[in-house]
Amino acid sequence: MASSAVVLRRVVERYAPWLLAVVVAAAVWASATGAIGVRSPLPPVVALLVAVASGWAASLVRTRRWPLFLAAAVGWLVLAAAAPGVVASYQAGLRLRGRRLTDFLLGAALVLAGGVLVGLEVGGVRRLTTATLGNVLLLVLWLVGFPLVLGLWVRARRDTLAALRDRAERLEREQEARADRVRAEERTRIAREMHDVVAHQVSLMVVHAGALEVTAADPATVEAAALIRRTGRQALTDLREVLGVLRQGGPTTVPERGLDALDELIGESRSAGLRVRRRDEGVPAALPATVGRTAYRVVREALTNVRKHAADAETTVCLRYLPDGLEVAVRNGPSGAGQSLPGAGQGLLGLRERVELLGGRLEAAPADGGFLVRALIPVEGAA
Structure with a gap:
């Protein structure tokens, strides 16, 4: 209608x-x-x-x-x-x-x-x-008076509607401004709470890991403590960057790693005790930065889930270079671990949204007694 x-x-x-x-x-x-x-x-x-x-x-x-x-x-x-x-x-x-x-x-x-x-x-x-006098008066009303008044009424109605539209738009802009202020205040509050809760706990973890690294006599314990300390310091750095974005409330983005940091990520997972290996297929080619960052996020989230739920399973990270994109697959085998770390369950959901934003698709499902995370990221449309 x-x-x-x-x-x-x-x-x-x-x-x-x-x-x-x-x-x-x-x-x-x-x-x-x-x-x-x-x-x-x-x-x-x-x-x-x-x-x-x-x-x-x-x-x-x-x-x-x-x-x-x-x-x-x-x-x-x-x-x-x-x-x-x-x-x-x-x-x-x-x-x-x-x-x-x-x-x-x-x-x-x-x-x-x-x-x-x-x-x-x-x-x-x-x-x-x-x-004649009577007809002249009627003609004045018919030719001038009535149509003139009608035109004035239509114009006044249009002016009133225009003023109402302007007022509605102004009120909408003011409401958006108030919402922006509320969001900024909420960002500041979240950043403060994250700093008070998370940063304090991670800082204590780093301090204790440093003390253990200095006092321990077992070389394996020293190496594990050093890894915990480095990981905690990196977490604090990332947390500060996130808090900075929350406080600023602008378009600033947290720097993200790409495929060039994938070996380092796999090395950190191996140091944490995972049995993980990397396999590349196809002819490596230069990829847009967005594709590289998304692929890194897929591998990082998948390895994080492996550490949480199948820390003793064998894991394979496979990068398959395609003519029109990149396929990333992280597969872990069966696990005998009886206890897993807690998680919010939102990592794969956010990852799927990120991949679909580039026109790709993400699959995450059990496979051969283990679990498979596979993402197909097209090159076309990526920046």
Whole structure:
């Protein structure tokens, strides 16, 4: 229904000037021939010229108004044709303001006075119609008063609707500004709480790991403590970057790693006790940075899930270079671990949204007693 109304409105707006021109021209001709007015004694060719000129002037009213005002004056004085005057008065009320409206009223008064003089001179039906007191008052109302008031009312209604739209848009902008302020305050609060809770606990972990690294006698314990300390320090660095973005509230993004850091990521997982290996297939090619960052995120999230739920399983990270993209697959075998680390369950969901944003797809499902995470990331459309 809404689309049909829009189409109808466009059609009306497009053809309304031509329809108005035909109606005005036909009304002037009917008035000159006596069908709806006073029959003119002038030759038909004069009436035809005035009718065509009045229709042409009416078709130009959206861009130029003076031809219509001139046609209204000529049509009334020569043929006593009312149609151009009615349209001219309506357009004056709709479009003219201040001094211009006053000038129009003065001109309309002069034209009506001239029509009285012409009626007195011509006599007969013309005098009875346009020169008697009662008819002159009715003509003032019909030719000028009513259409002028109608035009003023339409203009006032349009101005009111425009003012309401402006007010609604201003209120919407103010509401958006308030929402932005609330979001900024919420970001600051979240950043403060994250710093108070997470950063404090991670800092304690780093401190204890450093103390254990210094006091332990077992080389394996020293190596494990050093790994915990390095991992904790890296977590603190990443956390500070995230908190900085939350506090700023702008378009700043946290720096992310790409495929060049994949070996380091796998090495960290091996140091943490995972049995993981990497396999590349196809011909390596230069990839957009977005593809590299997304592939790194896929591998990192998959390895994190392996550490949580299948730390003793054999894991394979496979990169398959395709002509139109990159396929990343992380598969772990069966696990005999009886206990897994807690998780929020949102990592794969956010990862799927990130991959689909690039036009790719992500699969995550059990496979051969283990688990498979596979992402197909197209090159086309990636930045």
